[in-house]
Amino acid sequence: MPLLNNISAINHALDKEMERDKSVVVYGEDVGFEGGVFRATAGLQKKHGVDRCFDTPLAESGIVGSAVGMAVNGMKPVVEMQFSGFVLPAMNQILGHVARYRNRTRGRYNLPMVIRMPYGGGVRALEHHSESMEDIFAQTPGLKVVIPSTPYDTKGLLLAAIRDPDPVIFLEPKRIYRAFKQDVPEEDYTLPIGKAKIVQEGEDITVVVWGALVREAQKAIKEIEDEGISVELIDLRTISPLDKETIIESVQKTGRFLVVHEAFKSFGPGAELISTVNEGAFLYLEAPPTRLTGFDITIPLPKGEHHFIIEPKQIADKIREIVSF
Amino acid sequence: MLVDQFNPLEGKMLSILDKDGNVKDKKLVPKIEDEKLIEIYKTMLLTRVADIKALQYQRQGRMLTYAPNQGQEATQVGSIAASEEKDWLVPAFRELGAWLYKGVPLEQIFLYWYGNESGSDFPENVKMLPISVPIASQLNHAVGIGMATNIKGEDEVTLAYVGDGGTSQGEFSEALNFAGVFNTPTVFIISNNQFAISVPRKFQTKAKTLAQKSIGFGIPGIQVDGNDVLAVYAATKEAVDRARKGEGPTLIETVTYRLGPHTTSDDPKIYREDVEVEEWKEKDPLIRFRKYLIDKNLWDEEKDEKQKEEFENIVNSNFKKVEESGKISLEKIFKYNYEEMTPELIEQYEEYKNYIEKGVK
Ligand SMILES: Cc1ncc(C[n+]2csc(CCOP(=O)(O)OP(=O)(O)O)c2C)c(N)n1
Numbered sequence A: 001m002p003l004l005n006n007i008s009a010i011n012h013a014l015d016k017e018m019e020r021d022k023s024v025v026v027y028g029e030d031v032g033f034e035g036g037v038f039r040a041t042a043g044l045q046k047k048h049g050v051d052r053c054f055d056t057p058l059a060e061s062g063i064v065g066s067a068v069g070m071a072v073n074g075m076k077p078v079v080e081m082q083f084s085g086f087v088l089p090a091m092n093q094i095l096g097h098v099a100r101y102r103n104r105t106r107g108r109y110n111l112p113m114v115i116r117m118p119y120g121g122g123v124r125a126l127e128h129h130s131e132s133m134e135d136i137f138a139q140t141p142g143l144k145v146v147i148p149s150t151p152y153d154t155k156g157l158l159l160a161a162i163r164d165p166d167p168v169i170f171l172e173p174k175r176i177y178r179a180f181k182q183d184v185p186e187e188d189y190t191l192p193i194g195k196a197k198i199v200q201e202g203e204d205i206t207v208v209v210w211g212a213l214v215r216e217a218q219k220a221i222k223e224i225e226d227e228g229i230s231v232e233l234i235d236l237r238t239i240s241p242l243d244k245e246t247i248i249e250s251v252q253k254t255g256r257f258l259v260v261h262e263a264f265k266s267f268g269p270g271a272e273l274i275s276t277v278n279e280g281a282f283l284y285l286e287a288p289p290t291r292l293t294g295f296d297i298t299i300p301l302p303k304g305e306h307h308f309i310i311e312p313k314q315i316a317d318k319i320r321e322i323v324s325f
Numbered sequence B: 001m002l003v004d005q006f007n008p009l010e011g012k013m014l015s016i017l018d019k020d021g022n023v024k025d026k027k028l029v030p031k032i033e034d035e036k037l038i039e040i041y042k043t044m045l046l047t048r049v050a051d052i053k054a055l056q057y058q059r060q061g062r063m064l065t066y067a068p069n070q071g072q073e074a075t076q077v078g079s080i081a082a083s084e085e086k087d088w089l090v091p092a093f094r095e096l097g098a099w100l101y102k103g104v105p106l107e108q109i110f111l112y113w114y115g116n117e118s119g120s121d122f123p124e125n126v127k128m129l130p131i132s133v134p135i136a137s138q139l140n141h142a143v144g145i146g147m148a149t150n151i152k153g154e155d156e157v158t159l160a161y162v163g164d165g166g167t168s169q170g171e172f173s174e175a176l177n178f179a180g181v182f183n184t185p186t187v188f189i190i191s192n193n194q195f196a197i198s199v200p201r202k203f204q205t206k207a208k209t210l211a212q213k214s215i216g217f218g219i220p221g222i223q224v225d226g227n228d229v230l231a232v233y234a235a236t237k238e239a240v241d242r243a244r245k246g247e248g249p250t251l252i253e254t255v256t257y258r259l260g261p262h263t264t265s266d267d268p269k270i271y272r273e274d275v276e277v278e279e280w281k282e283k284d285p286l287i288r289f290r291k292y293l294i295d296k297n298l299w300d301e302e303k304d305e306k307q308k309e310e311f312e313n314i315v316n317s318n319f320k321k322v323e324e325s326g327k328i329s330l331e332k333i334f335k336y337n338y339e340e341m342t343p344e345l346i347e348q349y350e351e352y353k354n355y356i357e358k359g360v361k
Helices: A006-020 A044-048 A060-072 A083-096 A136-139 A151-163 A213-223 A244-256 A269-284 A302-308 A314-324 B034-059 B073-080 B097-100 B106-113 B136-152 B172-183 B213-217 B229-244 B274-281 B286-296 B299-324 B332-335 B341-358
Strands: A024-028 A054-055 A076-080 A114-119 A144-146 A166-173 A197-200 A205-209 A231-235 A236-239 A259-266 A291-292 B089-090 B158-163 B186-192 B222-226 B250-255
Touching: A006 A151, A006 A166, A024 A060, A024 B172, A060 A076, A060 A083, A076 A231, A083 A114, A114 A151, A114 A197, A136 A144, A136 A236, A136 A259, A144 A151, A144 B222, A151 A166, A197 A213, A197 A314, A205 A213, A205 A244, A205 A314, A213 A231, A213 A259, A213 A314, A231 A244, A244 A269, A259 A269, A259 A314, A269 A291, A291 A314, A302 B332, A314 B341, B034 B073, B034 B097, B034 B106, B034 B286, B034 B299, B073 B097, B073 B158, B073 B186, B073 B229, B073 B250, B073 B286, B089 B097, B089 B136, B097 B106, B106 B229, B106 B299, B136 B158, B136 B172, B136 B186, B172 B186, B172 B213, B186 B229, B213 B222, B213 B250, B222 B229, B229 B250, B229 B286, B332 B341
Parallel strands: A024 A054, A024 A076, A076 A114, A114 A166, A144 A166, A205 A231, A205 A259, A259 A291, B089 B158, B158 B186, B186 B250, B222 B250
Antiparallel strands: A144 A236, A197 A231
């Protein structure tokens, strides 16, 4: 079993799928010859040829728009946005076409495509390199939104995303691209899109996180280990479609709920999750369902970024607050 | 008119100084006062010194991501020097020489690359927009400034910069088209440094030159040797003069080379050969301009050494000030999102202060 980190798991999954399915093509800015600025596609052009893994001119709308045409014409494009902050020129294509094609053509054209992008903060980068925009995609009908947090999940979810008949936005928490390694089976496997993972079972409170914050929540749990608080930790893994069942069942058991995300607070994913909890587990609640989120501000440049980034201490504090409500 | 003499479709490129600083055609040499020639050279030298230092600071872990400028000094300084103080500068993100010439304090530029928003809060008299990270998006802003200039009946010109990669963005075409339709006083400068990160210029477009992209929009375009500061100046001056007279926009492609990495997180060895870099080093814009000034008895090697030393000290002391400037206060990350903080933001701000009091942040 290869020992992989998150970025090499992406590379591994793409490689395997390109081998297995000749309709898979991989492209974007710096993706071909160089193998991507994060090396996600390193070696793929050499191995699978320049027709199947290539550089494009610098135009995100061109990349995503052409992927629509590719998908309509029998290919399975897996395109890269260099950073999620640079998806903006492609939003016309994504929200205006990618999400709508199946519905517009009454199912004649579905778009089996994946748009990958490094996302989230905490890497001390320039402007437009640290955004968390999962909510914008998640609230758009027709898109699926996946965010893996481990190498094992990355492989299984990316393969599922490529094989999914509908377009998938695949957000890669770049802060943990190289944070740790894991044994990842060499053989083929997929993980279901739309299914959350219970990372740790517990009795007193349900904490829902995804992406880079899974590890931060684990650190928080470690911090309160000796305080007799039993936490059920859920890694959402897919933002849309939402795994309501797992969340509701968990909250019915624990009676308390905390969601932590880096995306903006107002109208963010936390609001959706709290509504879900209220609708499905209201009578079980022993404390107000709570969110700990990014502020409603432009994410600061590195010298101010620490103010924005959510730390384990804050998560631990919120957990204590909710449990002692 | 240079734009008529050097038609990009005929494969012509304006070039005045050869790589050894000899004048190829006296008739083409732009009229520039001696004092200004020295000012231009000094800014190019300061740019070079600051750039080398910034890379050192970065390697020492004292600076964050930085986008180097080495090799592009003639493009940057030669173009802006052809404009006036009242004119606008709309940058991409790699025009250190132009910003310095325009009057942005070096300390502030370092502050930006150091990861502090205050680096974009330029002094009142500097008519420059902030660095624009989303490639080519700034060009439409430049055009809008020109549309306003026209409406107000003023005679300011806007210089707008973009890279070769940026010419592939939809907004590049939109901006050129708007500029043509509204006859804006805009000079577009494409710093063609041959690469967009790892992607070479030839993969951006099938067109032979980037300058010829102007033709489809009905505006003049010219390709110039971007390492020849006199050529860059001459082409820009002509474009600026025309724009000021109400004769509309121009597209200038400066052919240059990024000698350093794309940014400090990039390793150019992956995508280009050392020999190519060495070839371009021989065409260094500073070498040839210095030679030209020495031949004119305006400069000498001794002066050069002294000036370099002085600049090194200036750069070091500016960076020290940046390092001492400390972190950004909490208030500053909240306060500039609106003129007045919304009730929700005030709540979030207070909650955060509470975290700090409790010691969980
Ligand atoms: C819309 C957008 N997409 C991608 C990027 C990432 N990126 C930063 S610089 C760059 C290459 C720019 O090349 P070019 O325009 O030639 O300018 P140069 O860097 O060579 O000065 C890319 C792809 C970005 N900043 N904005």
